[in-house]
Amino acid sequence: MTIAVLFFVLFACMFMGMPIAVALGLSSVTTILLFSNDSLASIALKLFEATSEHYTLLAIPFFILSSAFLSTGGVAKRLINFAVDSVGHIRGGLAMASVMACMLFAAVSGSSPATVAAIGTIVIAGMVRAGYPQAFAAGVIANAGTLGILIPPSIVMLVYAAATEVSASRMFMAGFIPGLMMGLILMVAIYIVARIKGLPSQPFPGFRALAKSGLIALGGLMLIIIVLGSIYGGIASPTEAAAVAAVYGYLIAVMGYRDIGPLKNVPWRHEGEALPKAVVRNTVQMLLAFPKSSFDPEVRKTILDAAKVSMMLLFIIANAMLFAHVLTTERIPHTIAEQIIAWGLPAWGFLIVMNILLLIAGNFMEPSAILLIMAPILFPIATQLGIDPIHLGIIMVVNMEIGMLTPPVGLNLFVTAGITGQNMVWVIKACLPWLCLLLGFLMLITYVPQISLFLPEYIDHLKGY
């Protein structure tokens, strides 16, 4: 009865178009008022606890802020140039380079739609001009863009870590190999299609040009080193590393590349300017740029955009914690778990059921919301069946990747439709063949846990734990 009311109110509210956060909160409060004698005051306390006692969750606004600075344009373009110089000379190279650019961008951004938008805008048009069918280009990018949440850092993984209390840094490590693998699978598939269809390739620019574009892209690539380096180098916890990444994102976008902010269009060195003079001028200008930034409309807009998205996510998470609170106090996961265990499913059978459940949820909902609702239910069952929590997390993340590409709610579909100016049906058709690839990959990840677990376990082993 309690379960029925809780879920009925939740879905009724959601399908009425209410914000997911409010739907989660309202269904929880209703259930508490109807079925328990907890006071409204303690529910308010619980909400305050959810917003003010979860330090680990702060990595979310920090990574979003960092990603906002890096998405301002320049970083994406430089990564694409580097990718094209590296693999553009292979047959179908431009498409492969686009996948590589998505992988590189995924490694600095925590979000999939952001990856599609940042890379897709530039490369889809480029591929069409180079003679690729538009549907082919759009399908490749929409799929490769999903890597944004599989290759660390990843907002979705942080949400999972928060919901289940597994280590965020181990989750990040676990996403690395699957992310690279999915990228390679896409590239191989592109190569095969390119051989069959005779798709074009670019001339190799030479190692000097490759080194140069690599050097120029370094500012963006450094972020990967900064995040992972500061976690594993004993400087910061994952949450703190996210704050460091945000500060770095600001520095590289405003002070380094100068794509936005008070130093926009100010060159590092004027033509014919003496080096000492340039050094002094830049130092003074950069020092002045810090206070100037707080009045700069572009910098302010970047921060405000990040604030909007992170506030929205954290508000959902806070309400989802209330929801999880109701789930546990009413022992709902236990009931469902007992039910599923009563079916006598072996681990592999449970994994199939779970994947189907997540794929269906992925049709309608946004990844963080799905994880926050489903993880507390699925986690205890999986643990009982002996499934590693980290492995479970990666399976869930891959499911969420697929959810980004399935109608009616699929963030990557929306972005791709926007970029190409095509309708949704066209985009869905364009993505379909690649989506099948992703489904195959999901099977691989589900039944070969070593793909996810190898790296975190190897690192633990290296350190002698």
Add this chain to the structure above:
Amino acid sequence: MVRNLVTKLEEGFLSLLLVSMTLLVFAEVVARFGFNAGIHWAQEVTLLIAAWFVLFGASYGVKVGAHIGVDVFVKMLPSGPHRFFTLLAVALCLVYCGLFLYGSWIYLSKMKMIGIELEDLPVPKWIPMTILVIGFVLLIVRFLQLGWKVVTRQADGFHFADEAEESMELANELKETAIGSDAANNDQPKENKK
């Protein structure tokens, strides 16, 4: 004019909260790694700022349509039922706010009565908690405004500016800057020569 000023203040305050939270955590890392020192109040203050950020921001999110939801189903309905369900949803949002406002008020009054201080700062604990009440009052105001807009046909829903739309904005900006230079080609882009 006034409305514009309110918006500016809201946006400024929200951004300030996010930036100070980030810088505080960053400062902790610098203090610990660079100067072998701790900032003993940093953790508590960071977390309180986080609470302010979320609870203050929620109402701003309603105003600009930043909260995400599932609106594909109501959008399939003809305009009459669509409006009906949207108004019902807004009314339920107000119920949600009302319940939380009531609970927050009791919680806050009790905390004020007991009169304990924050762990690391000599500030009564109930003061930072006022954001619960402030936040839900603001949220009620925003939902009432939204409901009025739906009644007067200035709006037809919560207008979710979801992540996809955000990304589209970015895409459009990129498109504008990409015009003229074929970035997907092998040419080094022009700005590298700066």
Add this chain to the structure above:
Amino acid sequence: AVAAPVEIKFSHVVAENTPKGQMALKFKELVEARLPGKVEVKVFPNSQLFGDNKVLEAMLLGDVQMAAPSLSKFQKYTKKLQIFDLPFLFKDMDAVERFQNGPEGQELLGSLRKKGLVGLGYLHNGMKQLSASQPLKTPADAAGKKFRIMTSDVLQAQFEAVDAVPLKKPFSEVFTLLQTKAIDGQENTWSNIFSKKFFEVQPYITESNHGVLDYLVVTSAEFWMGLDDDLKAEIQKALNEAIKYGNGIAAEKADSDKQKIIASKRSEVLELTDAERAQWVEAMRPVWKQFESEIGADQIKAAEAANN
């Protein structure tokens, strides 16, 4: 008409197989057997209801009736309980027990009254040890090192007394920070060092026994005063037995966890000579003076006396 049973929600933050979890279940068993139909106890482990920082507030709102946070969590409700954080005040758990059961210790149970809480009894976790990435033999070894502490003014002063850097970090971050050596060390009981796997990332543990980490079982004054006297007596009796049971498990566990840590060979356990120990005591002793006015000189004297 039959009155509905009194409901006691017991909220704690650890697993059911820990001494505290076992104590809570024992309490439930005893109360429900002796007061059938009159009192119902629901135990919520693993912070399912509230974390340690909010549970006391929830108790004051009347939504939780019992909890057992560690004694340091009460510093904003009363300064008196800070006595348990003072370094090198108690020589061993027997001394702690003698003090807690003596008149001064029992008096402290009432120190939360003004804030609407009633202490019902002390539950042991154990004596604290120091762990670090480098061996700590003398206070000089700790100088300049970063130690994670729980939020507590006394613990902060304790580490500052040996020129170490006390850092507050949420429990969820501590393991990673210790693992990557962003923080050098921490203090905890044998059973926490074992169950939180700190021994896997801290190569040296100094058996310092420098402090005590105990819990206080509390209830709200409003709830407690609302009970009939005989019901109250019965509940208190059951609780005392459950605490005794829990303390027994805690003592065994402290010992067996210590042995498991030694057997794992991941961490070396260092013992202090009398001379080394004296150095630590001398370095940290000024902390007593610092907090004497808040805690009360008589209390400290009584605690010292419990060592003999």
